Amino acid sequence: MVNKEIQQVPLTLSVDLQQLISPQQAWHYQIIPAFKNETELCFFVSSQGDYTEKKEELQLILGKSIQFEFVPQEKIGVALNKFYRQHDLNGKVLKFSSENSNRFLERLLEEAKSLGSSDIHIEIYAEKARIRIRIDGVLVERYKLDKQEYPALVNQIKIKSNLDIAEKRLPQDGRMTLNQLQSKLELRVSILPTLYGEKIVLRLLSNDATNIDINHLGFEKRQLEDFLLGTKKSFGLVLISGPTGSGKTTTLYATLKILNEEKTNILTIEDPIEYTLEGINQVQLKESIGLTFSKALKTFLRQDPDIIMLGEIRDAETAQMAVRAALTGHLVLSTIHTNSAWATISRLIEMGIPAYLLANTLNISMAQRLVRKLCVHCKQEVTEFEGLKIPTPLKLDFPTSHFISVGCEHCYYTGFSGRTAIYEVLCLDEELTHMVRENDHRIEPYFEKNEIKNLVHSAWRLYLNGVTTFKEIYPILIN
Ligand SMILES: [Zn+2]
Structure with a gap:
C-alpha cells in the first residue's frame, strides 16, 4: 500500500532503449535504461548501495561510457516488473530449478514488495503448482511451477525459516529474514499440509512506516480534523473498527507517526508486527507462552508509557484493561471487529464496560474499509447499469454514467491500481458523550x-x- 504512489508514476521506456539490455542484466544490476547517444548510455539506478562496481562492469559489457541517474529503489522495482518481466500473465511455465532457487525466491520477494503486496501464496494441486500474489487485496496468479520442482522450493523456504524439512504432515509456522539487495525483509511463514503437498503463505512484514502519510490514506478534510482532535488528548481511547484487511493497522501507524515525539514513550503489542517505526517500542504477541494482549498491557503500565497501541481488543479482559489504562492518564489506541463506529460502543458495553466509564474515556470511535481504485489508464465510462441495484433502505440515486474496470498492462490486467480507505469518524463531543452515557x-x-x-x-x-x-463498494452498501 505504501508504494502505490510511486507505482502510479512509472519510469517510461521506449522499445529501443528497452532492448539495450537483456531482462537478466536489468534484474541483475537493478537498472532501467534512461537514454543513449553515440558514446554514452544512461541508466536509472537506485542511490542505495554501491554502484561504482556496477558501473565498471556495465562499461565492460556494453562497451560504452555509463552514466547513472538516481531514483528511489521502489521505482526501479516497479519498472523492472513492468518492462522486464520474464513471464507473462497467461501462464508460461517459469523455469525454477534447484540451482536458481535462491535467486528465484529473492526475485519473487522483491517483486511482491515492489507491488506493495502483503502475501504470497505458494500452492500445489493435482496437475500444477502455482504462485499467487495479493495485489490491492486480491490474489493474482503470477507464476506456474513445474510440479517436480515444488518440493525444492518448499525445502528452501523451510531451511531459511528454521523449520523441520522432514515434517510434511503437520502445519508449521516460522519467520524468515532475508537480506535483500538493499533492504532487510521480514516474513512470517505458514505451512499447511494439503491433499497434494504443503501450501505456503508468506506474509511480508516490517514495512517501514516512515512512508505512510495520514494525509494520503483517504480521510476527507473534516474527518481528519475530527480524528486528529481525538488523538491529541493526553489520555483516552481511540478505537478503529473494521474487518480484517481494512487498513486499520496502517491508520494506526500513520497516527503513531504523528504522535511519535522525543518526549513521549510509546509501547505497542501486536500480532504480527506489520510495520516498524523508529523510536517506538514494539512487542510481538506470543499467546503460546502466555504473552497475551491483557498480560502485555499489565506490564506496559509499569513501563511508564504515555501512549499504548494494542493490536486488537478481542475479549472483555483486554477491553477492561484498555479502559482502565485510558482512565489513568494514557492514550490508548486499538482496533476492534465491529461493523460501524457506533457498533463499537454497543460492543464495549456488551463486554461489560459501564456506559458512564466509556463516555468518560472514549475520544474517537472510527470505522473504516478499503476499496480498490480504478486504474486511471484503462477505466471506462459507460451509461449501462444492467444488473446493478441499490439496496432498498438506502436513499441513493444512480448517476447518469459511471466507470467500470477493464484491465491493461499498467494494472496487471486487474482493472484496479492502489486502494483507498473510507472512513466514518465519531468524535465524542458533548452531545455524543451524553448519548453514550444514557445508552x-x-x-x-x-x-x-x-x-x-x-x-x-x-x-x-x-x-x-x-x-x-459500484461492485467494489457494494459490500459496504449492504452492511
Ligand atoms: Zn489498467
Whole structure:
C-alpha cells in the first residue's frame, strides 16, 4: 500500500532503449535504461548501495561510457516488473530449478514488495503448482511451477525459516529474514499440509512506516480534523473498527507517526508486527507462552508509557484493561471487529464496560474499509447499469454514467491500481458523550444533524467521483 504512489508514476521506456539490455542484466544490476547517444548510455539506478562496481562492469559489457541517474529503489522495482518481466500473465511455465532457487525466491520477494503486496501464496494441486500474489487485496496468479520442482522450493523456504524439512504432515509456522539487495525483509511463514503437498503463505512484514502519510490514506478534510482532535488528548481511547484487511493497522501507524515525539514513550503489542517505526517500542504477541494482549498491557503500565497501541481488543479482559489504562492518564489506541463506529460502543458495553466509564474515556470511535481504485489508464465510462441495484433502505440515486474496470498492462490486467480507505469518524463531543452515557441509540438523527458522513456516504462519494466501481463498494452498501 505504501508504494502505490510511486507505482502510479512509472519510469517510461521506449522499445529501443528497452532492448539495450537483456531482462537478466536489468534484474541483475537493478537498472532501467534512461537514454543513449553515440558514446554514452544512461541508466536509472537506485542511490542505495554501491554502484561504482556496477558501473565498471556495465562499461565492460556494453562497451560504452555509463552514466547513472538516481531514483528511489521502489521505482526501479516497479519498472523492472513492468518492462522486464520474464513471464507473462497467461501462464508460461517459469523455469525454477534447484540451482536458481535462491535467486528465484529473492526475485519473487522483491517483486511482491515492489507491488506493495502483503502475501504470497505458494500452492500445489493435482496437475500444477502455482504462485499467487495479493495485489490491492486480491490474489493474482503470477507464476506456474513445474510440479517436480515444488518440493525444492518448499525445502528452501523451510531451511531459511528454521523449520523441520522432514515434517510434511503437520502445519508449521516460522519467520524468515532475508537480506535483500538493499533492504532487510521480514516474513512470517505458514505451512499447511494439503491433499497434494504443503501450501505456503508468506506474509511480508516490517514495512517501514516512515512512508505512510495520514494525509494520503483517504480521510476527507473534516474527518481528519475530527480524528486528529481525538488523538491529541493526553489520555483516552481511540478505537478503529473494521474487518480484517481494512487498513486499520496502517491508520494506526500513520497516527503513531504523528504522535511519535522525543518526549513521549510509546509501547505497542501486536500480532504480527506489520510495520516498524523508529523510536517506538514494539512487542510481538506470543499467546503460546502466555504473552497475551491483557498480560502485555499489565506490564506496559509499569513501563511508564504515555501512549499504548494494542493490536486488537478481542475479549472483555483486554477491553477492561484498555479502559482502565485510558482512565489513568494514557492514550490508548486499538482496533476492534465491529461493523460501524457506533457498533463499537454497543460492543464495549456488551463486554461489560459501564456506559458512564466509556463516555468518560472514549475520544474517537472510527470505522473504516478499503476499496480498490480504478486504474486511471484503462477505466471506462459507460451509461449501462444492467444488473446493478441499490439496496432498498438506502436513499441513493444512480448517476447518469459511471466507470467500470477493464484491465491493461499498467494494472496487471486487474482493472484496479492502489486502494483507498473510507472512513466514518465519531468524535465524542458533548452531545455524543451524553448519548453514550444514557445508552441512547438514536444515532442516525445525530449523523444527519451534524452532517457526519457514514461509511455508505463516504463510499458513494468515491463511486460518484469515478474513483471506484459500484461492485467494489457494494459490500459496504449492504452492511
Ligand atoms: Zn489498467
